[in-house]
Amino acid sequence: MTFPGIEHDPQAPQVNPDMLAVEERRREREAEYGVWVAVQDIPWGTVLAAIPGMPVPASTVERLKWNELGLVAKRDSKAGREVLERTGTATTEERQRWAEQDKAAAEKAAAAAEKPAAKTRTTTTTTTTEGAR
Template identity: 70%
Template sequence: MTYPGAENDPTSSPVNEDMLAVERRRKEREAEYGVWVASQTIPWGTVNAFTAGMKVPASTVQRLKWDELGLVVKRDTKAGREVLERTGTAEPAELEKWAADDKAAAERARQQAAANEQTSAGGATTASARKSGGN
């Protein structure tokens, strides 16, 4: 990989075109296989082309409209998470992200519950004060 301005640095090593091509191909493959996951077994003729949790090429999903048929789901959706967790095919980065998301959601729920409890406790005190002092 090169850095911005490296082409102007006389001391830098020359750019390895083969490594750049490999990196481009890796990014293309990641874009092709990194979006969709099979939500169920997908048959192709008499064999199973994909089983639940397998990565499915985006070009295949677009061409055969498997998303409209419900055969695939996006990895980053709730349904995708459920499939990946159920099949055990989630990647470590996804597991870490979900753990952080779950922790943040639990903290928000705890704060909301505390705020609701304060509001309801404050409202009960105010209501009882009105009853005793208002009449």
């Protein structure tokens, strides 16, 4: 939090405008390249624009509708995860998040498997012979 007049305080830490610009550019690049990943080779003329696992700019996906053509998938989707794992291009954070999700899913499945076994009841039926009252 900044206080009024802090810009005139010689003791206050100075903000480097170049570092602010660099950080802003990094955020923009992350937003542009952090959403979509190629799931197959994407040709552009006679060259490849992207190969599986490669980040694809969001503006290009929107403009050329590559998501509707099945050429790209969101990084956090099932198809995106599969291609990132297969190509080894997932980030460390993604791998850690997936490990946590897989562990939680395994624990949930184990709990669900134990629940029906604990709730099993036996019922008895009696049959009467015909004519006995």
